[in-house]
Amino acid sequence: MLTIREAVPHDAEALHELYMRHLVPSPPEEPQDMAAWAAMLAQFAVDPGYHLLVGELEGKIVSSVTVIVIQNLPRNLRPYALIENVVTHGDFRKRGYARALMDAASAIAKESNCYKIMLLTGSKLESTLRFYEGCGFNSDDKTGFIKWL
Helix, strand or coil: CEEEEEEHHHHHHHHHHHHHHHCCCCCCCCCCCCCHHHHHHHHHHHHHCCEEEEEEEECCEEEEEEEEEECCCCCCCCCCEEEEEEEEEECCCCCCCHHHHHHHHHHHHHHCCCCCCEEEECCCHHHHHHHHHHHCHHHHHCCCCCCCC
């Protein structure tokens, strides 16, 4: 049974492994500072708008999603949410874990009175695009742009 919870500082190494092996196409070659990762996870825990969710199966983090609630002036001061870093370990895909995390992220946005959730994906795979559509997202309403820094 998948357990969904907010990430905590001791998840740093497991999240690093999940991201570097299953999310980032070409991970950085330099060693990562796990103390810095843990410190950042601690900061996320005190930010009420930042939610790094993990899906845990038998003590192993197998999936993750980040949802950030952003305060907003238009739309009657209703915030919006941004979803990023949706990832599931390759050995655990097609089991509904990412969908469960996306549902949890959407619930956070609803509870926060968000009027929309935005999501970008770099994937061109039809299966990934269908997954996001199945989660209720569409690619018709807006056009997304990225400027890499």
